[in-house]
Amino acid sequence: MKRLLSLHAFLVYGFLYAPIAVLVLFSFNRDSRNVRWSGFTLDWYFKLFNNVPLQRALWTSLKVGLLATFIASVLGTLAALALTRYQFKGRSAVTALVFLPMAVPEIVMGTSLLTFFVSLGFGLNFWTVVASHIAFCVGYTTATIRSRLQGTSFVYEEAAADLGATPWQTFWLVTLPRIWPGILSGAMLAFTLSFDDFVVTFFTAGIGSGTLPLKIYSMVKFGVTPEVNAISTIALSVTLAVLFLYQKLQPKD
Amino acid sequence: MNRYRPWLLLAPFLIFDLLLVLAPLSTVVWQSLHIVSPDYEMLPGLTLANYKRALDPAYLPALSRSFLYAGTSTFLALLLGYPLAYFIALKAGRYRSTLLVLLMLPFWTSYLVRTYAWMTLLQTEGVINGLLLKLHLIEQPLHMLNTSGAVILGLTYCFLPFATLPIYVALEGLDTRLLEAAEDLGANAWQTFRSVIWPLSLPGVVAGGILSFVPAVGDFVSADILGGPDDHMIGNVIQQQYLGSFNWPFGSALSMLMIVLMGLAMMVYVKTEERGE
Structure with a gap:
């Protein structure tokens, strides 16, 4: 057997x-x-190095990924702290809200954001892509950080408060260093999700704000070429590099 | 002060969520209840006309195809994933964590790239045909790309880790003393599996099924890249309404219909699994 x-x-x-x-x-x-x-x-890779639109797409992907990750991580950290440290009315409703974007099919996330931006009169551009990526990342960062915080005790914070630290000092000197690994894993998840996202970006990117997956898609539509294989390999490498970095940064427990 | 502090911490998240998740989703509901003029202007007055049209025989094939393809690929993913999860959780010994990382890794990589990988394999001038021709197993290259089989294969491939991980989590928490107890009481391997392991792993099967079914129903990438013109799923029709026909209200109604049917399908699924227990 x-x-x-x-x-x-x-x-x-x-x-x-x-x-x-x-x-x-x-x-x-x-x-x-x-x-x-x-x-x-290595010809296909050299060809890519001379492909300016492609480089721009890669650069856009990195910028969107970093911005969305940063904002989603800050929002997620604060929300996760509120959800694990305090008992309050409406907590389960907020928790449901955290998981909502994960239950909605990606295509509906994309079309709903497109509809929303256009009905507000916004043109699609770099910032609509960043905002959309925050929208689908923030649930994941909050959920990840929240799961890391659950079960950790807050005696250190209480001790700091007893010793006369202000809430601000307590947060920077005691809480943040302790929950840092959780924030890092949430941020990494957000970055890879953002960097690899195709569906939501497909609906919310305007001309000139296309990310790498959009570029790959438009090339795939013309068929299989080694050039697409080469960009795909680069995209895979970026994701793997982030994972590797994360492994290195993770404290051994 | 303490009463307001959680809300203070939640405020940035809630504001973003309200603006970027709840408001857009409400816009979809609102829009689905309107119709557009020939020049794509939304007309005033609420109507269910879009929903009526969404149930029109013209769109039913794509809708039923979505559920058929998603259901088949979810079933296949569970079928492949269950023994794998069982092996990792209970039999892999010291290779457990390595195998787990290897299972998670594809989840982190681009869905689009993984689908494209299958395109390169399945095309008529592709590796699989090349190999089969060389081994003289076939005389003519097989037509595999642009078929419904390719779409289901692509969906199964991409969502296999989603189906497997929750089963692993359920089996990993299994109290091994229960297995010993079953053995002591004279149960054979099959009886132990049927009356101890399977019921305890069922929550994992349910979770894994939902996690692969939901994204599969709404998917349009697999059908777009691996399927032919007759393999369009509801996601392709919605995409077409948004970016081709510019009838956004109708696209919204199709999206709502998809979500409602998906919710119903999952309720039925959870209920049957519970009864199976």
Whole structure:
């Protein structure tokens, strides 16, 4: 039985990783079709380095990701503190609100934001993309930080208050350093979600505010080329780099 | 002071959420109750005309296809994911955390890129056909891209980790003493599974099913990239209404209909699983 289960696990992991492996491999393939291996080349990557719109899209993605992550993390930290430290009327309603964006299909998030921005008379631009990314990230940061805070005691804060620290001092010197790992994991989740988001951005980006996934999509529509493989590999690498950094920053417990 | 402090901390979150989640979603509801003039102006007066049109036979195939594809891929993901979760949680020993990270990793990477990866594999001039031709298993390249099978494959592939993780969480918390007790009482492996493990893992199966079903129903990327013109799901129709036909109120009504049907499907699903227990 265990043999059978390990074989199954082996095959499922193969199923999960083989397509990605092939995608990456063929980004280094000399032949312009994704069929046969015909020698190693970095040409497709060099081609990308000369592609100005693509660089702009990558740069937009990074800027949107960093801004949305920062704001969603600040909002999420404050909300998570309120939800775990205080008993108050309406707490379960607020908690439901935190999880709402995760229950709404992405396409509806996108179309609803598009409708909203346009009915307010906003043109679609860089900031509508940032605002939309905050909208779907803030639930995830709040939920992540909240789950990290649950079960931690607040005796240190009480001790600080007893020793005469102001609430502000207590927050900066006691609370923040202690909950930092939770904030970091929430922020990382937000960044990868934002960086990889296609659906919501598809509806809320205007001309010139396209992110990398939008660029990839428009190239995919023209078919399979090693160039798309190469950008996809770059997008994968950014996500993996963030994960790696996070592993390094995480305290060992 | 202390009574207001939680609300003070929540204020920035609530303001953003009100502006960027609740207000936009309400706009969709509001808009779905209006119709547009030929030049895309929203006309005054509430009406259910969009909903009536959404139930028109012209749009039913896409709607039912969404639920069929999402249901099939969720079922396949659970079928593949359950034994995997079982293996990681109870049999993997010291490889457990490595296998878990490997399962989570695809979740962090771009959905679009993973779907594109299948496009490169399935196309007529693709790796799979190349391999099969070389091994002389086929004489003519198979037509795999732009089929409903490809769409279901893409959905299953992308949501497999979503289906597996909650089952893992449920099985990981399993008290192993229960398994020993079952064995001591003379239960064979199948009986132990059927009457101890399966009921205790059911909440994980329900959660995993919902987590893969919800995004799959509303998906349009898989059908767009891997499917043919006859594989359009409701997400594609909604996208078309927004960015092609510019009939946003009708697109809104389709979205609402999708959400309501999704809620109903999940209620039925949870109820049947509960009865299965």
